[in-house]
Amino acid sequence: MxxxxxxxxxxxxxxxxxxxxxxxxxxxxxxxxxxxxxxxxxxxxxxxxxxxxxxxxxxxxxxxxxxxxxxxxxxxxxxxxxxxxxxxxxxxxxxxxxxxxxxxxxxxxxxxxxxxxxxxxxxxxxxxxxxxxxxxxxxxxxxxxxPAYTAAHLVPNSEREDEGQRIVERRRIEDGYVVKDIAISTPGGQPRHYMERIKLYxxxxxxxxxxxxxxxxxxxxxxxxxxxxxxxxxxxxxxxxxxx
Missing domain, CATH: 3.40.50.150 (Vaccinia Virus protein VP39)
Structure with a gap:
């Protein structure tokens, strides 16, 4: 994978x-x-x-x-x-x-x-x-x-539209990583999912x-x-x- x-x-x-x-x-x-x-x-x-x-x-x-x-x-x-x-x-x-x-x-x-x-x-x-x-x-x-600033100011959820597409971002701190899940979709379409994961040092x-x-x-x-x-x-x- x-x-x-x-x-x-x-x-x-x-x-x-x-x-x-x-x-x-x-x-x-x-x-x-x-x-x-x-x-x-x-x-x-x-x-x-x-x-x-x-x-x-x-x-x-x-x-x-x-x-x-x-x-x-x-x-x-x-x-x-x-x-x-x-x-x-x-x-x-x-x-x-x-x-x-x-x-x-x-x-x-x-x-x-x-x-x-x-x-x-x-x-x-x-x-x-x-x-x-x-x-x-x-x-x-x-x-x-x-890391400390990121943890204190993390925005858990955000949504916006750009070029006719809906972008939904979910953020969390998990097991020593900052993780962002991203879903992008057009009206009526299936969302495309991505994940970003950065180890906190x-x-x-x-x-x-x-x-x-x-x-x-x-x-x-x-x-x-x-x-x-x-x-x-x-x-x-x-x-x-x-x-x-």
Whole structure:
């Protein structure tokens, strides 16, 4: 049986997350550049790049960008948006990257594209791959949800209509995961069901996993407005560090 992440990032994902905009990505990239201390022309890997919003924003300001994602559908959309062929795209599992050792000055993993697997060791494989493809002294940024804030502010149910389709989302915390069930239907039609499941990791969990992967955590931000991370109040947990 296919894993949830093999099913969920298809055509319907483009509908559910169409509100993610390019302007927001540009603002986030502007902040990232400073945090990552990127020099002109740096090589950046966007790991789990999705539709490529951040890849495109990075390329627009002069970086040499590679985008990797497992989803053929999302990569197709990313390539469509990359009208000038600025970016190198790869379809691959984030635990097994088709990339050279020490190839990149920076690796970014954004929009909670982490915690997809049941076993901690599988998540550590992702971090080890990020470490492997980074140059010594290369830097990483991992943008994850903040578990305490997520649990306290979880919206259990929401419904909306978009492009004539009804989107129903149900959210819950269950056995250490945040789980979202999504049903999409047209009037009179059978709903199409998807599930998203992210394993909840706190800051100390990340410290341990990053150390296991040979990465050194240096800073933690609570959002892209330079807010200092607060374990109870911050919306995000944005981890920035280096491969020693």
């Amino acid at each position: 296919a894993e949830w992440y093999e099913r969920s990032f298809g055509e319907d994902y483009l509908l559910v997350y169409k509100h993610r905009d390019a302007q927001g990505a540009k603002q986030e990239v502007h902040r990232m550049i400073g945090w990552l201390q990127l020099v002109a022309g740096a090589k950046v890997l966007d790991l789990c790049c999705g539709m490529g919003r951040h890849s495109l924003a990075l390329a627009e300001v002069g970086y040499k960008v590679t985008g990797v994602d497992l989803s053929e559908v999302l990569l197709r959309e990313a390539k469509r948006l990359d009208a000038e062929d600025q970016i190198t795209w790869h379809q691959a599992d984030m635990r097994r990257l088709p990339l050279q050792n020490g190839e990149f000055d920076a690796v970014v993993n954004l929009f909670t594209s982490f915690g997809y697997f049941r076993e901690d060791e599988e998540q550590i494989k992702v971090l080890r791959e990020a470490s492997r493809v980074l140059k010594p002294g290369g830097r990483f940024l991992l943008d994850f949800l903040n 706190g800051l100390e969990d990340f410290r341990h996993m990053l150390k296991e992967a040979g990465l050194e955590l240096q800073n933690v931000h609570g959002n892209y407005d330079e807010e200092t991370y607060d374990p109870d109040k911050s919306r995000r947990m944005i981890l920035v560090g280096v491969r020693p």
